[in-house]
Amino acid sequence: xxxxxxxxxxxxxxxxxxxxxxxxxxxxxxxxxxxxxxxxxxxxxxxxxxxxxxxxxxxxxxxxxxxxxxxxxxxxxxxxxxxxxxxxxxxxxxxxxxxxxxxxxxxxxxxxxxxxxxxxxxxxxxxxxxxxxxxxxxxxxxxxxxxxxxxxxxxxxxxxxxxxxxxxxxxxxxxxxxxxxxxxxxxxxxxxxxxxxxxxxxxxxxxxxxxxxxxxxxxxxxxxxxxxxxxxxxxxxxxxxxxxxxxxxxxxxxxxxxxxxxxxxxxxxxxxxxxxxxxxxxxxxxxxxxxxxxxxxxxxxxxxxxxxxxxxxxxxxxxxxxxxxxxxxxxxxxxxxxxxxxxxxxxxxxxxxxxxxxxxxxxxxxxxxxxxxxxxxxxxxxxxxxxxxxxxxxxxxxxxxxxxxxxxxxxxxxxxxxxxxxxxxxxxxxxxxxxxxxxxxxxxxxxxxxxxxxxxxxxxxxxxxxxxxxxxxxxxxxxxxxxxxxxxxxxx
Amino acid sequence: xxxxxxxxxxxxxxxxxxxxxxxxxxxxxxxxxxxxxxxxxxxxxxxxxxxxxxxxxxxxxxxxxxxxxxxxxxxxxxxxxxxxxxxxxxxxxxxxxxxxxxxxxxxxxxxxxxxxxxxxxxxxxxxxxxxxxxxxxxxxxxxxxxxxxxxxxxxxxxxxxxxxxxxxxxxxxxxxxxxxxxxxxxxxxxxxxxxxxxxxxxxxxxxxxxxxxxxxxxxxxxxxxxxxxxxxxxxxxxxxxxxxxxxxxxxxxxxxxxxxxxxxxxxxxxxxxxxxxxxxxxxxxxxxxxxxxxxxxxxxxxxxxxxxxxxxxxxxxxxxxxxxxxxxxxxxxxxxxxxxxxxxxxxxxxxxxxxxxxxxxxxxxxxxxxxxxxxxxxxxxxxxxxxxxxxxxxxxxxxxxxxxxxxxxxxxxxxxxxxxxxxxxxxxxxxxxxxxxxxxxxxxxxxxxxxxxxxxxxxxxxxxxxxxxxxxxxxxxxxxxxxxxxxxxxxx
Numbered sequence: 001x002x003x004x005x006x007x008x009x010x011x012x013x014x015x016x017x018x019x020x021x022x023x024x025x026x027x028x029x030x031x032x033x034x035x036x037x038x039x040x041x042x043x044x045x046x047x048x049x050x051x052x053x054x055x056x057x058x059x060x061x062x063x064x065x066x067x068x069x070x071x072x073x074x075x076x077x078x079x080x081x082x083x084x085x086x087x088x089x090x091x092x093x094x095x096x097x098x099x100x101x102x103x104x105x106x107x108x109x110x111x112x113x114x115x116x117x118x119x120x121x122x123x124x125x126x127x128x129x130x131x132x133x134x135x136x137x138x139x140x141x142x143x144x145x146x147x148x149x150x151x152x153x154x155x156x157x158x159x160x161x162x163x164x165x166x167x168x169x170x171x172x173x174x175x176x177x178x179x180x181x182x183x184x185x186x187x188x189x190x191x192x193x194x195x196x197x198x199x200x201x202x203x204x205x206x207x208x209x210x211x212x213x214x215x216x217x218x219x220x221x222x223x224x225x226x227x228x229x230x231x232x233x234x235x236x237x238x239x240x241x242x243x244x245x246x247x248x249x250x251x252x253x254x255x256x257x258x259x260x261x262x263x264x265x266x267x268x269x270x271x272x273x274x275x276x277x278x279x280x281x282x283x284x285x286x287x288x289x290x291x292x293x294x295x296x297x298x299x300x301x302x303x304x305x306x307x308x309x310x311x312x313x314x315x316x317x318x319x320x321x322x323x324x325x326x327x328x329x330x331x332x333x334x335x336x337x338x339x340x341x342x343x344x345x346x347x348x349x350x351x352x353x354x355x356x357x358x359x360x361x362x363x364x365x366x367x368x369x370x371x372x373x374x375x376x377x378x379x380x381x382x383x384x385x386x387x388x389x390x391x392x393x394x395x396x397x398x399x400x401x402x403x404x405x406x407x408x409x410x411x412x413x414x415x416x417x418x419x420x421x422x423x424x425x426x427x428x429x430x431x432x433x434x435x436x437x438x439x440x441x442x443x444x445x446x447x448x449x450x451x452x453x454x455x456x457x458x459x460x461x462x463x464x465x466x467x468x469x470x471x472x473x474x475x476x477x478x479x480x481x482x483x484x485x486x487x488x489x490x491x492x
Numbered sequence: 493x494x495x496x497x498x499x500x501x502x503x504x505x506x507x508x509x510x511x512x513x514x515x516x517x518x519x520x521x522x523x524x525x526x527x528x529x530x531x532x533x534x535x536x537x538x539x540x541x542x543x544x545x546x547x548x549x550x551x552x553x554x555x556x557x558x559x560x561x562x563x564x565x566x567x568x569x570x571x572x573x574x575x576x577x578x579x580x581x582x583x584x585x586x587x588x589x590x591x592x593x594x595x596x597x598x599x600x601x602x603x604x605x606x607x608x609x610x611x612x613x614x615x616x617x618x619x620x621x622x623x624x625x626x627x628x629x630x631x632x633x634x635x636x637x638x639x640x641x642x643x644x645x646x647x648x649x650x651x652x653x654x655x656x657x658x659x660x661x662x663x664x665x666x667x668x669x670x671x672x673x674x675x676x677x678x679x680x681x682x683x684x685x686x687x688x689x690x691x692x693x694x695x696x697x698x699x700x701x702x703x704x705x706x707x708x709x710x711x712x713x714x715x716x717x718x719x720x721x722x723x724x725x726x727x728x729x730x731x732x733x734x735x736x737x738x739x740x741x742x743x744x745x746x747x748x749x750x751x752x753x754x755x756x757x758x759x760x761x762x763x764x765x766x767x768x769x770x771x772x773x774x775x776x777x778x779x780x781x782x783x784x785x786x787x788x789x790x791x792x793x794x795x796x797x798x799x800x801x802x803x804x805x806x807x808x809x810x811x812x813x814x815x816x817x818x819x820x821x822x823x824x825x826x827x828x829x830x831x832x833x834x835x836x837x838x839x840x841x842x843x844x845x846x847x848x849x850x851x852x853x854x855x856x857x858x859x860x861x862x863x864x865x866x867x868x869x870x871x872x873x874x875x876x877x878x879x880x881x882x883x884x885x886x887x888x889x890x891x892x893x894x895x896x897x898x899x900x901x902x903x904x905x906x907x908x909x910x911x912x913x914x915x916x917x918x919x920x921x922x923x924x925x926x927x928x929x930x931x932x933x934x935x936x937x938x939x940x941x942x943x944x945x946x947x948x949x950x951x952x953x954x955x956x957x958x959x960x961x962x963x964x965x966x967x968x969x970x971x972x973x974x975x976x977x978x979x980x981x982x983x984x
Binding site: 007008011012014015018019021022026027028029030031033034035037038040041042044045049213215216217218220230231233234235270271 | 499500503504506507510511513514518519520521522523525526527529530532533534536537541705707708709710712722723725726727762763
């Protein structure tokens with residue numbers, strides 16, 4: 001009974017995913033109001049079905065079974081994880097859940113317009129509405145450190161605001177110092193026209209080697225790249241072809257990392273609440289692995305740089321591999337998070353984490369956000385924000401009520417290096433494989449050791465299983481950045 | 493309360509529409525199994541919500557209100573139409589409904605493969621399964637002429653099998669005679685390569701003039717063109733660019749006719765069961781109007797032929813307008829329904845109508861379908877069927893359990909001419925407008941007089957409102973074809 005009910009709820013969640021993908025990739029703009037209603041209805045139906053007393057009674061009756069099974073067995077995990085979700089969801093009135101979904105869909109629509117016209121004022125009411133609903137949501141829960149913790153928990157289960165603050169407190173000064181001392185690298189050759197068609201063909205060539213099964217995924221262009229999946233065999237990656245840069249390569253590899261995760265979940269977990277990653281931080285760790293640890297590495301480009309030069313001979317014919325690698329690994333403060341390099345990236349996140357806490361705690365009025373944003377960017381990255389489109393309006397998340405989401409990006413950076421150490425141990429000749437353009441063993445290792453687990457274990461349990469230590473440790477990440485930046489040419 | 497509940501059910505139906513559109517237009521093949529489950533779940537949830545006792549009690553309590561209102565008021569119509577749907581749906585067990593949805597999704601997948609490999613045998617079990625479920629479905633209803641009537645009623649409400657048989661009995665001998673006596677026309681110039689890109693650009697140019705509001709629709713390529721909509725402001729048309737023909741033009745105008753219908757429904761009917769056409773026959777009458785009555789007419793091409801020649805100068809530079817018009821208006825028996833001309837088209841339908849009745853009545857075993865198909869094609873159209881891909885496997889409908897659907901295509905042809913007479917009266921200078929490339933008044937007239945009504949009235953009431961006679965009358969259709977064929981050059 002439970003499996004069947006949960007399968008229904010999983011189907012409804014996946015269906016909402018299809019609606020959201022379509023909304024961002026294919027829907028004509030006229031469809032927004034009806035789509036918001038459809039998403040609200042799906043959310044209501046799924047929530048009502050899930051928080052039903054019957055499910056609670058069934059979960060209770062399954063305790064003896066759960067205790068008789070291995071902790072990481074499918075069934076024990078399903079009962080345990082479902083119970084936690086059920087207890088959380090039960091606290092939230094259906095109407096609030098529906099209102100949040102509707103406000104998110106409408107807020108997203110307003111944001112698109114506001115960002116395009118650089119008009120924070122038109123976005124402000126939608127933001128206030130989303131924040132107000134988030135505050136009511138927070139009130140459904142208990143917390144001991146910050147009202148931000150219940151929001152964080154939706155994306156990074158079991159993680160407290162204070163724990164994130166501790167990790168960020170460790171990395172912030174080191175990153176700031178690394179950025180300050182990073183050599184200046186000439187990357188102007190990356191800022192010339194690259195035909196979108198050539199980028200797309202090159203991205204698809206790389207994607208073909210990543211070990212995703214044919215006929216189980218798509219790559220589509222969109223404004224704000226993301227990845228979603230409707231089963232392990234229906235993975236939707238999106239990317240953006242910027243006509244004056246090659247960002248699409250790393251954006252595609254980034255989303256391919258998310259895609260790999262979705263694709264690698266054990267088939268036995270399909271149509272359950274376990275058919276996802278344990279947390280967004282862990283999920284992000286894998287997009288960062290493919291984007292950065294693979295996609296900015298010398299071994300990878302020893303194979304791929306020649307094909308890239310052949311695709312763009314005019315632009316790259318005279319640029320040697322070392323120059324290219326220095327440019328794509330440089331540290332250079334900028335305005336836009338999604339264009340940020342590996343070193344500055346987490347500083348963008350720290351700003352958002354701090355502003356989100358202030359918004360939720362009430363110490364920052366949303367109308368003062370642009371000012372606080374500018375001050376934070378000056379402080380953290382030393383850059384001046386020219387307008388809101390390149391500032392507080394740049395990200396989609398707040399428009400759709402995604403408060404508590406940002407920290408998982410930086411946690412993903414941190415976790416990616418913890419797991420990478422385990423990968424290195426598991427595949428000693430990984431560099432040689434990458435030099436040969438072979439990524440299949442890497443993909444298989446990650447699938448077998450991580451992705452296939454789905455959400456059976458907690459984030460920390462999962463990290464512990466791979467690394468031996470169930471904790472988030474920023475040291476490998478900081479060491480990686482230090483080493484990377486030290487290896488750059490210093491002909492500034 | 494009722495409005496709210498029905499809005500939810502409408503949202504779920506529209507959501508299933510998004511899933512189905514995505515399945516046909518964008519989904520990677522790996523997604524089929526999960527998609528079938530998701531569609532089955534949506535169907536279960538929507539069905540359970542709709543057949544609820546509470547809705548029946550509310551409908552009953554609204555009888556006095558209904559009787560106090562004008563017959564064609566939104567509210568009276570909503571109560572009346574919903575009651576009919578509710579009474580129908582109540583007869584169908586949820587599990588049967590769900591099984592039908594699942595079998596349809598899976599059958600569709602099998603059919604794609606079977607059609608591609610010309611293998612009726614692999615399709616047969618899926619067809620049997622769908623037919624078996626349809627027979628169980630029929631048993632939920634009462635009928636007095638044929639067990640086919642309850643199936644027909646799902647697509648052409650209030651229409652009996654015997655009524656369709658009567659209409660088809662009238663047109664069959666006339667069509668057969670017209671085809672026999674039609675002049676041979678050389679249309680070989682249409683069977684040369686036309687670049688898909690040029691076709692797409694030309695189709696979009698025409699689409700731009702049809703009066704659909706910008707930002708409210710899409711046109712995408714697919715294998716089997718169709719149109720669906722998720723609100724009046726989110727209309728999805730699809731078409732097919734055949735590299736050796738110009739069919740895409742008429743396919744696009746055909747789907748644009750469906751699109752216009754969806755787009756023109758009164759906004760007050762959004763999120764109700766009335767936000768559609770009264771029947772598929774009426775809906776099809778409009779696709780045929782735009783495809784044929786507009787799209788094959790001399791006035792239309794007096795405007796558009798020059799642009800078409802400019803798009804394909806090599807292929808059409810030496811072909812004059814008369815030759816072009818003769819080719820696109822000729823009657824010539826062929827194997828494929830969707831490629832059939834106006835005169836032979838309904839004969840393809842009559843074959844399917846007869847086979848469907850036999851399958852449902854049990855007088856034809858599905859395994860004998862290919863043979864019966866060949867015999868019927870020889871009899872009705874005098875053509876020999878070379879293989880099942882060009883025969884019984886050509887259409888998507890049976891694969892997804894769409895039995896009872898086909899007759900509405902021919903009814904649409906018939907109805908389109910009944911309504912066209914009213915259009916002519918309403919817009920006396922229509923030909924001059926078409927010659928000037930102006931279709932806006934035509935679109936507005938049809939929207940105001942037909943599309944905006946949605947499903948408030950029955951098919952016959954709707955026809956009666958436009959034409960003065962609430963009946964399906966094949967004579968205008970036959971007169972139109974006679975006149976068309978008589979006007980063709982007879983230099984055979």
